[in-house]
Amino acid sequence: MPKVVGIDLGTTNSxxxxxxxxxxxxxIADKEGRRxxxxxxxxxxxxxLLVGESAKALLIPNPENTIYSVKRFMGRGIADVEEDLSLLYFSVAKGSxxxxxxxxxxxxxxxxxxxALVLKELKKQAEDFxxxxxxxxxxxVPAYFNDAxxxxxxxxxxxxxxxxLRIVNEPTAASLAYGLDKKDAGIIAVYDLGGGTFDISILNLKAGxxxxxxxNGDTHLGGDDFDxxxxxxxxxxxxxxxxxxxxxxxxxxxTIRRFAIELKHRLSQEERAAIEIDLGDYGSYQREFTRAEFEELIRDLVERTIAPCKQALKDAGLKASNIDEVVMVGGSTRIPLVRQRVKELFKREPHxxxxxxxxxALGAxxxxxxxxxxxxxxxLLDVTPLSLGIETIGNVMTKIIHRNSTIPASAHEMFTTYVDGQTGVDIHVLQGEREFVADCRSLGRFTLKVPPxxxxxxxxxxxxLIDANGILNVTAKDVRTGKENSIDVKPSYGLSEEQVEQMLMDSIEFAETDVIERLLVEARNEVDSVLRASAKALETQAAxxxxxxxxxxxxxxxxxxxxxxxxxxxxxxxxxxxAFNEVSHHLAELMMDNAVELALKHKKVSEI
Amino acid sequence: MSQEARLLEKQCWNCTTLTDEHFCTSCERIQLLDLSTNYFSFFKLPIKFHLNLKELENKFYELSRKFHPDFFSQASEQERRYSTERTSMLNDAYRTLKEPLKRANYLLRLQGFKAIGQETKTPPDLLAEIFELNEQLEELRYAKKSKDNTLFNTLKTQVLDTEKMLKERANELIYNLNSIFSLWDNLPNNSSLEEKKKLLNNISDILSKIKYINNLLENIEEEFDE
Structure with missing residues (x-):
């Protein structure tokens, strides 16, 4: 029977x-055992085309053509991410x-x-396994992700x-994996601070x-910001x-970014960490950092997670003291300061x-x-993180489905015409909590067609209707005739259905050349490492x-x-x-006790 | 026959057995949702204000386990749609019925009354208190701005006193609402339209006052939120 897999499509890792x-x-690990x-x-x-470790290895030598943290750009327009773009090393095309x-x-x-390229790689990994x-x-996806x-x-x-089959919220998925179902009942808080996003979810657990x-959360706050x-x-x-x-x-x-990440990791384990960056002719930058110094640097960012926690508690009608268990998710929760603040807030030791x-991924x-x-x-009974509304007179956003409503959730609204012979009614759908349209997220617009x-x-x-994935579906019915009106919602952000279809067609072409290019690159990389290893081997005594x-x-x-x-x-x-492996067989044997033998056998570029 | 026509005849879309349940009594397939169903009848409850919340919650969990879309991912597209629609109705109904004020409002709407929206009138008997509160809040904001802590704390005490008074008022109103609804729930079937309308008018009036006070309480809370 074909398997259905669970995928965590993360900002940093998937x-x-x-x-x-x-x-x-x-x-499911890949062939090299990497999870x-x-x-x-x-x-x-x-x-x-390269995905994963081999692409990551090119972040430094070829930053312009190597994309990371793409999750930050999902469902967004260029105006949303101006700030991020100034920090990136790859460029954005016109018409974004x-x-x-x-x-x-x-x-x-x-x-x-x-x-999709990351997902394809995971798909292949799963199929191989x-x-x-x-x-x-x-x-x-992050619980606080909007419709787009x-x-x-x-x-x-x-x-x-x-x-x-389903878009599941990350904190909720995590709660499934935590084996909390063995508890019969309780209130759980899941604090999820990943590479680029923050979520807090409060769950009531009862008989499975x-x-x-x-x-609540912030889709623009995570380890990337600490870096x-x-x-x-x-x-x-x-x-x-x-x-x-x-x-x-x-x-x-x-290169600096790589050093920063390493520093962050080390200061999460140790009290102090020293680095040395070779600046070529300029000399060498040496510096020792203390954990306290790092904590001072990120304190404001960690503090930004507290308000969403308080809001979620308030929305759930609970106090911090009502929480029975706190679960920590996401790589950034390894930072001691984060753990400490969560412990202070909920007054209990987090899991x-x-x-x-x-x-x-396990939960998924x-x-x-x-x-x-x-x-x-x-x-799982999940909720919609943001209120859904429509634009009404005076640029006001009128909420029709409130945030934290269990999904699927629906709202029915009646529309009519204001002028004789009017043949269309324009509807603007929004998401957000603020009063005015300009402060909310535009999801899309459509025109209802009516006979004059x-x-x-x-x-x-x-x-x-917000479905179980948290995605909006709109249908319309003429009450007088009982007939369904067709609706063509023009999304404000993201791809139209036609664009996705077109990309699917294009990607088939892309895929074929991909495979060949990829095989070529892989073979070349392997030769590269074999040649280096054998050059070393030939210089040894054993040779x-x-x-x-x-x-x-x-x-x-x-x-x-x-x-x-x-x-x-x-x-x-x-x-x-x-042919080379055959003739070098004896050499490999001679090197049996030699460490270089390892390099010849496990010819992994990244390790040489 | 179209699915909609079947629905009118209360026939199962799959095996045409007469059925009025969530699932066909014969072939056990999930049924198309009849949109004229109200939230009470969806839960098989009488249209009454007072209900057993524990029972409602249990029923909600039981029905969720039956027709949540998670259990229909490998079913036909049609059944997947029915499951999503039915579950959204379940969620909407539960959300409305479990909250007394939402339930009260919904009940009014079912009786042809307009829902109590944002556009509440100022209740005349609360005018004096509201006037005072607004003044206090204004001064409080000024004290906050000018960082006058002594003045701020004095005003805060005053506002919190008003808040306490408003909460008591709201509780009284909720008590009244409960008793009038008890009368409504126990109206005999043959009671006159006049009688019904009188009670509903009364309920509507109280609901609008509660809504007004809740808005005021929210304003106060915002002032002290950081």
């Missing part, structure tokens, strides 16, 4: 999980008002397309060739039903000490027993298991024991290998690799 035959959720797939995509003429388009070599790719087709998936961001995620799934009472604080500090200190301005130097900035990077796989009918004892009649005679009932005949054969195979790599046929490269 994971795929499934529930095994014994009913246990498991993370986290970096959400990084590279595309260039030279290297082709409704959907952002990144320039990657000769292509322009949207966030859903980039995410399970030895079966994977066509359906449950994908998680959810739709963009669903589009990404479709573009990756996956039927998205996970009922979300309230959720940026450190990056800014490093840049300004380097400028001060060496008079060296790094602005605009993408390569160096990516940190599960790996915060994996718990969301449990949801997939529920949806395929394997378990009936658990059920005297003013006020037409009666059209519009049904707004002296080779007969001159053997040595000659090896040298010849190496030169053939080099020649093959210059060509574009991956099969030729593979064949010469095979």
């Amino acid at each position: 994971l795929v999980a499934y529930v095994d035959d014994s009913g246990k959720p498991q993370i 986290l797939l970096p959400s990084v995509v590279h595309y260039s003429k030279e290297k082709g 008002e409704q959907v952002i388009r990144f320039n990657l070599a000769d292509k322009e790719l949207t966030p859903p397309e980039i995410s 399970l030895a079966t087709d994977v066509k359906q998936a449950v994908i998680t 961001q959810r739709q963009a995620t669903k589009d990404a799934g479709k573009l990756a060739g996956l039927e998205v 039903i996970f009922e979300v009472l309230a959720t 940026q604080k450190l990056i800014n500090l490093l840049i300004s200190e380097i400028k001060e000490r060496f008079g060296l301005s790094l602005q605009g130097n993408a390569e160096v900035l990516q 940190i027993d599960l790996n915060p990077d994996e718990v969301v 796989s449990i949801q997939a298991d529920i949806m395929t009918g394997h378990r009936k004892d658990m059920l 009649m005297p003013a006020g005679m037409a009666r059209v009932e519009v049904k707004f 002296k024991n080779l007969s001159s005949e053997e040595r000659e054969k090896i040298d010849q195979a190496i030169s053939e290998l080099k020649k093959a790599t210059e060509g574009k046929d991956h099969r030729v490269i593979r064949a010469s690799l095979k």
Whole structure:
């Protein structure tokens, strides 16, 4: 039977999980045993398309063509992300008002397309492991994602060739994985601080039903922001000490970013950490940081998570003292200051027993298991994080479905005409909590078509339905005739259905060239590491024991290998690799006790 | 016959058995939602204000387990749609009925009364208190702006006193609402239209006052929220 997998499509890393035959959720690792797939995509003429670790390795040497943290751009227009863009090293194409388009070599790719490449990689990873087709998936999103961001995620799934059975909120998914169902009843708070987003969800657990009472958050707050604080500090200190301005130097900035991330990780474990950055001719930047210093730097950001927590408690009609359990999710909850603040707020020790990077994917796989009918004892009842409304006279947003309503949820509104012979009624749908239209998120506009009649005679009932994915569906009915009106909602942000279809067609072409390019790049990379390892091996004492005949054969195979790599046929490269392995067999044997042997056997570029 | 026509005839879309349940009594397929169903009848409850909340909650969980879309992901598109529509009705109904004020408003609407919206009139018997409160709030804002802590704390005490008084008033009104609804719930079937209308007018009046006070209380709360 085909498997349905659970996918955590994260800002920094993505994971795929499934529930095994014994009913246990498991993370699916790739062939190298890696459980986290970096959400990084590279595309260039030279290297082709790369996803994950191999793309991440190119962040520094080729920052312009390597995209990371794409989740921050899902369902957004360029006006929303101006601030982020000034910090990035890749560029955005013209016409990015409704959907952002990144320039990657000769292509322009949207966030859903980039995410689809990550999803495809996970799909392949799962198919290799399970030895079966994977066509359906449950994908998680931050609970505080709006309609457009959810739709963009669903589009990404479709573009990756996956039927998205459900978009599940990350904190809710995590609660499924925490084994809290063994508790009979209780109130749980899930605090989820990831790479780019923050969520807080308050759940009522009762006999296997996970009922979300309230959720809140910030879709622009996470580990990336902590990194940026450190990056800014490093840049300004380097400028001060060496008079060296790094602005605009993408390569160096990516290096600085890597140092900042490393610092953050180390200061979460240790009280102090020293770094040294080689600045070439300028010298070397050395500095020791203390944890206290780091905490001072990020204190304001951590504080920004507190107000949403308080609001969620208030919306749930609860006090911090009513919370029975606090669960921590997301890599950023490893930071001691974050744990401390959460502990202070809820006055209890938060759960940190599960790996915060994996718990969301595990939960998503449990949801997939529920949806395929394997378990009936658990059920998630989630809510919509933002109020849904329509524009009314005076640029006012009138709420029709309030935030924290259990989904699916619906609202019926009656519309009529104001002028004799009027044939259309314009409706503007919004999401948000503020009073005026300008302060809310525009979801889309549509025009209700009505036959010409005297003013006020037409009666059209519009049904707004937020489905279990948190995505809006609109239908309309002419009350007089009982006929369904067709509605064409023009989304304010994101892709139209036609655009998604077009991308699906285009990606088939893209896919075929992709595979070939990818095989070529992989083969070349392998040759690269083999050549380096063998060069090392040939310099060792052990190599002296080779007969001159053997040595000659090896040298010849190496030169053939080099020649093959210059060509574009991956099969030729593979064949010469095979030939080389055969002649170098004895060399490998001779090196048995040597550490370099390892490099020859496990020829992994990143480790050499 | 179209699905809609079947619905009017209360026939199962799949096996045409006569059925008026969430699931067909014969083939057990989920049924198309009849949009004329009201929230009370959806839960098989009489149209009364007083209800057992515990029972309502249990029924909500029980029905969620039956027709939540999570359990229909591998079903036909039609059944998936029915499940989503039915569950959205369940959620909307539960949300409305579990809150006394929402339930009261809904009941009024079912009886053809206009719902009490945002446009509440100032209740005449509260005019003096409201006037005073607005003055206090204005001064409080000024004290906050000019960072006059002594003045702020004095005014805060005053506002909190008014808040306490308003809360008591609201509780009284809710008590009244409950008793009038008890009369309504126990009206004999043959009671006159006049009699019904009198009670409903009374209820509507009280609801509008409660709404007004709740708005005031919210304003006060906002003032002290950081």
